Amino acid sequence: xxxxxxxxxxxxxxxxxxxxxxxxxxxxxxxxxxxxxxxxxxxxxxxxxxxxxxxxxxxxxxxxxxxxxxxxxxxxxxxxxxxxxxxxxxxxxxxxxxxxxxxxxxxxxxxxxxxxxxxxxxxxxxxxxxxxxxxxxxxxxxxxxxxxxxxxxxxxxxxxxxxxxxxxxxxxxxxxxxxxxxxxxxxxxxxxxxxxxxxxxxxxxxxxxxxxxxxxxxxxxxxxxxxxxxxxxxxxxxxxxxxxxxxxxxxxxxxxxxxxxxxxxxxxxxxxxxxxxxxxxxxxxxxxxxxxxxxxxxxxxxxxxxxxxxxx
Amino acid sequence: xxxxxxxxxxxxxxxxxxxxxxxxxxxxxxxxxxxxxxxxxxxxxxxxxxxxxxxxxxxxxxxxxxxxxxxxxxxxxxxxxxxxxxxxxxxxxxxxxxxxxxxxxxxxxxxxxxxxxxxxxxxxxxx
Amino acid sequence: xxxxxxxxxxxxxxxxxxxxxxxxxxxxxxxxxxxxxxxxxxxxxxxxxxxxxxxxxxxxxxxxxxxxxxxxxxxxxxxxxxxxxxxxxxxxxxxxxxxxxxxxxxxxxxxxxxxxxxxxxxxxxxxxxxxxxxxxxxxxxxxxxxxxxxxxxxxxxxxxxxxxxxxxxxxxxxxxxxxxxxxxxxxxxxxxxxxxxxxxxxxxxxxxxxxxxxxxxxxxxxxxxxxxxxxxxxxxxxxxxxxxxxxxxxxxxxxxxxxxxxxxxxxxxxxxxxxxxxxxxxxxxxxxxxxxxxxxxxxxxxxxxxxxxxxxxxxxxxxxxxxxxxxxxxxxxxxxxxxxxxxxxxxxxxxxxxxxxxxxxxxxxxxxxxxxxxxxxxxxxxxxxxxxxxxxxxxxxxxxxxxxxxxxx
Numbered sequence: 001x002x003x004x005x006x007x008x009x010x011x012x013x014x015x016x017x018x019x020x021x022x023x024x025x026x027x028x029x030x031x032x033x034x035x036x037x038x039x040x041x042x043x044x045x046x047x048x049x050x051x052x053x054x055x056x057x058x059x060x061x062x063x064x065x066x067x068x069x070x071x072x073x074x075x076x077x078x079x080x081x082x083x084x085x086x087x088x089x090x091x092x093x094x095x096x097x098x099x100x101x102x103x104x105x106x107x108x109x110x111x112x113x114x115x116x117x118x119x120x121x122x123x124x125x126x127x128x129x130x131x132x133x134x135x136x137x138x139x140x141x142x143x144x145x146x147x148x149x150x151x152x153x154x155x156x157x158x159x160x161x162x163x164x165x166x167x168x169x170x171x172x173x174x175x176x177x178x179x180x181x182x183x184x185x186x187x188x189x190x191x192x193x194x195x196x197x198x199x200x201x202x203x204x205x206x207x208x209x210x211x212x213x214x215x216x217x218x219x220x221x222x223x224x225x226x227x228x229x230x231x232x233x234x235x236x237x238x239x240x241x242x243x244x245x246x247x248x249x250x251x252x253x254x255x256x257x258x259x260x261x262x263x264x265x266x267x268x269x270x271x272x273x274x275x276x277x278x279x280x281x282x283x284x285x286x287x288x289x290x291x292x293x294x295x296x297x298x299x300x301x302x303x304x305x306x307x308x309x310x311x312x
Numbered sequence: 313x314x315x316x317x318x319x320x321x322x323x324x325x326x327x328x329x330x331x332x333x334x335x336x337x338x339x340x341x342x343x344x345x346x347x348x349x350x351x352x353x354x355x356x357x358x359x360x361x362x363x364x365x366x367x368x369x370x371x372x373x374x375x376x377x378x379x380x381x382x383x384x385x386x387x388x389x390x391x392x393x394x395x396x397x398x399x400x401x402x403x404x405x406x407x408x409x410x411x412x413x414x415x416x417x418x419x420x421x422x423x424x425x426x427x428x429x430x431x432x433x434x435x436x437x438x439x
Numbered sequence: 440x441x442x443x444x445x446x447x448x449x450x451x452x453x454x455x456x457x458x459x460x461x462x463x464x465x466x467x468x469x470x471x472x473x474x475x476x477x478x479x480x481x482x483x484x485x486x487x488x489x490x491x492x493x494x495x496x497x498x499x500x501x502x503x504x505x506x507x508x509x510x511x512x513x514x515x516x517x518x519x520x521x522x523x524x525x526x527x528x529x530x531x532x533x534x535x536x537x538x539x540x541x542x543x544x545x546x547x548x549x550x551x552x553x554x555x556x557x558x559x560x561x562x563x564x565x566x567x568x569x570x571x572x573x574x575x576x577x578x579x580x581x582x583x584x585x586x587x588x589x590x591x592x593x594x595x596x597x598x599x600x601x602x603x604x605x606x607x608x609x610x611x612x613x614x615x616x617x618x619x620x621x622x623x624x625x626x627x628x629x630x631x632x633x634x635x636x637x638x639x640x641x642x643x644x645x646x647x648x649x650x651x652x653x654x655x656x657x658x659x660x661x662x663x664x665x666x667x668x669x670x671x672x673x674x675x676x677x678x679x680x681x682x683x684x685x686x687x688x689x690x691x692x693x694x695x696x697x698x699x700x701x702x703x704x705x706x707x708x709x710x711x712x713x714x715x716x717x718x719x720x721x722x723x724x725x726x727x728x729x730x731x732x733x734x735x736x737x738x739x740x741x742x743x744x745x746x747x748x749x750x751x752x753x754x755x756x757x758x759x760x761x762x763x764x765x766x767x768x769x770x771x772x773x774x775x776x777x778x779x780x781x782x783x784x785x786x787x788x789x790x791x792x793x794x795x796x797x798x799x800x801x802x803x804x805x806x807x808x809x810x811x812x813x814x815x816x817x818x819x820x821x822x823x824x825x826x827x828x829x830x831x832x833x834x835x836x837x838x839x840x841x842x843x844x845x846x847x848x
Contacts, residue, residue: 035569036325038332125450129472129785196563197635205458205561205789275316277635278563280786281472315634318566321625331573343580345602347587368499394502394593399601408587 006084006094013080019259020228021045023235023266030270045228052221060214064121071118072215072222078110079229086236087165089254091247096162101153104161104237105146108192111230112138115201118223119211130210133281134194134201140288141191141198147296148181148188152241155303157311161240168244175244177306181299182242186268187292189238191284193231195269197276198284235265341410347395348412352384352426356405363397363406372397381428388414388422446470454483458561458789461799465776465792469785477780479773484800492763497523497597497732500760504750507765508801509590510553513539513546514743515765515801516595518750521676522739523597526754527732533678534722535599540678541612541715542586542594543741544708548619549578550744551701551708554796555626558698561789562639567629574622581615584608599725609716616709623705630698640695644779644791647692654775657768658746659704660795662688663696670742682714694794701796730758743768745796767801 006012024045032039059065085100087093093100112134119131153159155177156167168174191198202210212223239261246257279287333340342348350372359382363372371390377383395408416422447470454462462483468475488507492500505516517539524531552575559567579589585608586592594600604612630636646656651664661668669686671679687703689696736753746768753762772795779791833839 033326033330034322035566036328036331036573037569038330038334125448129450129469132471196565199563200786203563203786205563206786208457271319271322272316274322274566275319276564277559277567277633277639279635279638280784282784283638314632317629317633321570322566331576343584345587346583347593366496366498368495368502392502392506393588395587396498396502396593399596400498 007080011083011088011094016080016083016229016232017225019262020225020232021049023231023263024228026263026266027231027270027273030267031274034271034274049221049225052216052224053218055217057217057219058214060122060124062123063214064123067117067121068214069219071114071121072219072226075111075114075118075226076222076229078107078114079226079233082107083233083236085161086233087162087240087247088236089247089251089258091162091166091169093162096160098163099159101149101159101161101164105149108230108234108237109138109142111226112192114226115211115223118215119213122211122214124214126207126209126213127211129207130201130203130213133207134211136281137191137194137198137200137284140285141188141292144184144288144292144296145188145192147293147300148178148184149237149241151181151296151299151303152178154300155307157307161237165240165244165247169247172245175242177303178242178299180295180302184292184296184299185238185242186272188288189234190269190272191288192234193227193269196273197279199278200281200284203278231266231269232262235262235269238265342412344410346410346412347393347408348410349388349393349408349414349424350386350391350395350397351407351409352386353405353407354382354384354426354428356403357382357384357428358403358405360402362400362402366396366400368392368394368396377428383428384426386424386426388416388424389419447475452788459792459797459799460557461797463797463799463802465788467780467785467788472784472786474780474783474785474788477777479777481770481773481799481802484802489763489765493760496730496758497760498730500763501595501597502593504763504765505591505593505595508767508798510550511546511743511745511748511798511801512591513542513594514741514748515750516592517543517677518739518741518748519752519763520595520597521741522737522750522752523732523754523760525737525739526735526752527597527728529598529726529728531599532723532726533720534603535724536678537715537719538600538604538724539595540682541604541712541719542582542592542600543677544712544715545578545582545612546592547708547744548616548705549575549582550796551705552578552619554701554744554793555698558640558694558790558793561793562636564636567626571626574619577615577618581612584611596725598728599723601725603724604719609719612712612716616712620706620709623702623709627699627702627706630695630702637695639790640693640698641691642693642695643783643787644694644697644794645692646775646779650778651775654778655771656746656775656795657771658743658796659697659700660746660772660775662686663700664692665690668747670740670747674740676739676741678715681718682711684711684714694790697794731756732758732760745769745798745801746772748801765801767798769795769798769802773797773802 008014025040025042028044029039059068082104084094085096085104115134116131119127119134153164155174156164158164158167194202202212212220215223239258243261246254249257357374359374359376361374364374369390369392371387373385374382375385393408398406398408447468449466449468452465452467453459454464464480464483466478466480488503492503495503501516501520504519505512507515552571556568556571556575559565559571582592583589585604586594586602594602646654646664648664648666651661651666656664656666657668665688667686667688672686684707687700687707689700691699732754734754734756736751738749738751741748748768749766751762751764752760755761776792776795780788783791
């Protein structure tokens with residue numbers, strides 16, 4: 001019973017959807033204000049979703065209809081599943097086991113794979129180019145992201161997110177050691193969530209809409225909801241790993257702190273989105289492997305040295 | 313070479329008023345002299361029809377409804393709002409107002425007629 | 440066995456594509472992300488303006504030619520009017536020439552700000568788009584105040600201009616261009632220092648100096664390859680002979696160079712405007728012109744924001760011209776696009792096309808007929824083309840007796 005409640009309502013599908021739509025609104029509003037515009041009203045993402053749900057699904061005749069329709073469903077399922085292992089307002093996630101960091105990171109990779117599958121099986125040329133770009137981009141940001149998050153886990157000497165949160169609550173200032181990881185993770189998150197400068201798979205001016213070119217109606221609604229929920233889940237993961245304060249407070253205050261942390265991460269991503277142009281895929285890979293991955297490696301080395309020094 | 317140079321300008325924009333005008337709540341309109349919908353003064357027209365000759369899109373028609381009384385029909389859909397007829401008219405019977413919100417759903421409403429003031433006795437018999 | 444041609448495919452960019460503001464077809468042959476070649480098909484925006492110009496009087500034609508393009512409308516209108524005035528040997532008053540130049544330079548400022556925004560959008564830098572288009576509003580409000588419309592100004596008439604610039608408007612223009620100069624300087628600083636812009640724009644769309652001359656590039660596209668050509672200096676028209684200005688060239692040879700050329704031209708335009716406004720002579724703004732233009736022909740050139748715009752007008756003594764031919768600058772620049780895109784990435788395609796500042800509405804005119812099956816190129820004369828077209832339609836059952844009937848409504 002409790003499991004059903006947590007899957008569908010909180011912190012499952014309904015809560016994540018509403019929070020995701022709110023995050024999309026905040027992202028668009030901040031972006032608009034930074035560009036000296038007015039921006040959409042608060043119900044705009046909800047209105048977009050409802051409109052898309054009401055439209056017809058058009059499947060191209062040459063597309064593989066099974067893969068085409070299953071891709072968005074897998075995407076949304078994987079993102080909703082991954083939130084169960086992330087500590088939200090206490091130091092305990094809903095379910096935890098040793099090694100759930102790897103599980104969460106894997107579950108968060110699945111949406112990108114579904115973008116690839118959906119785009120490839122659309123058989124439209126624009127979609128195929130977008131799909132291939134999504135996978136190529138995966139090679140660039142995934143490794144630094146993994147390394148940065150695992151560096152924090154190294155310092156806590158555990159592979160479980162809940163125990164990591166508990167460790168950092170016991171030693172409040174240890175999060176300062178992970179600042180390089182903070183920066184690396186933020187850049188890698190831009191790649192994962194496909195925001196400028198890394199919105200290459202969905203470059204509107206080059207390949208129409210990338211993997212989503214042939215999608216319409218309910219399937220596109222699910223994909224867009226996936227992107228919103230993915231933003232929330234990745235921001236929650238980021239907040240749990242790099243901003244571990246307020247986890248031992250009263251549940252309601254702790255929940256408010258959690259919302260604030262997530263919205264702060266969303267605002268940071270919006271700011272980063274407005275101040276740079278889009279990179280080319282080869283420039284992005286070169287940048288990530290030349291600068292970002294070595295920094296992540298440096299963070300691991302620092303944390304290893306600190307672990308030896310502090311916990312002899 | 314520094315990335316994100318535009319950061320300071322972008323942050324300052326949060327405190328500035330948005331540059332987007334909140335139309336339709338804010339209808340400050342266009343500056344004076346804007347070439348919008350035409351206006352015809354029937355008492356000044358002498359029926360030379362030079363405006364009809366010079367109109368690039370045949371949007372204006374002058375008809376004589378009574379001796380020396382002319383009425384004017386302007387097709388707002390065809391008019392390109394160039395105001396050449398305003399310049400051509402030797403008696404300054406046409407004028408460009410600043411009205412530009414002229415969209416209609418009904419095509420027949422786009423034909424605007426400026427009736428002449430006709431004395432009842434001098435009307436031509438209807439054909 | 441690995442087939443070398445396995446990963447090659449062709450994608451159609453256009454006629455409907457988010458990166459093109461106007462419809463043209465670029466059929467791009469790709470291998471992965473690498474461009475192997477581009478086939479360009481023009482003609483989607485052909486509206487028959489040259490033919491329509493023959494059916495209308497000169498006064499009506501001024502407005503028709505103005506609507507060839509929305510952004511360079513004053514350029515086309517002035518070029519046409521200059522050609523007609525040259526045929527009729529009219530002496531246009533100096534105040535009218537100055538006013539034409541003022542509107543021309545304001546239009547150049549407007550066009551370059553618009554281009555900067557479009558370039559920002561093509562490389563994914565939407566903030567630049569929003570900011571430059573906000574600054575463009577200053578120029579558009581100024582133009583609306585002076586000419587009565589934000590685009591398609593309708594300022595020219597044969598023999599002069601239609602509206603005068605009052606002293607109050609002069610002060611407003613000076614205040615407006617001060618603000619624009621400050622914004623242009625900020626964008627120059629941004630273009631010179633912002634890493635992502637430099638990365639996206641450098642080394643892209645390279646055309647060497649000799650290639651630029653060979654391919655016939657004009658305007659900022661050529662000037663970024665150090666081709667020192669500018670109609671305002673080489674063949675002065677309107678009031679340009681009486682003011683001093685520099686022609687901006689740059690030696691980067693790529694899209695980055697074109698950006699720099701356009702931004703610096705913004706500053707030059709502001710300087711020119713200040714000279715023009717302070718030296719505005721007194722006098723009438725137009726002279727009376729007879730409706731019938733004597734027989735003759737004239738070629739007039741104008742430096743539109745995109746390059747050299749050429750108009751040819753032939754008159755036969757009646758109220759209507761016999762032939763009007765327009766060569767827009769984008770037609771000259773588009774040959775260079777194929778050359779620029781060899782061996783580049785797909786991601787460079789939108790910005791390379793945007794860098795020549797395409798105005799496809801201007802471009803689609805009549806050039807030559809290419810027999811695809813016999814590989815013979817043939818340039819038809821006007822009468823031959825008419826006969827060919829009439830025969831073509833007759834073969835397909837077109838009924839010519841309905842030609843005279845007008846459309847209802």
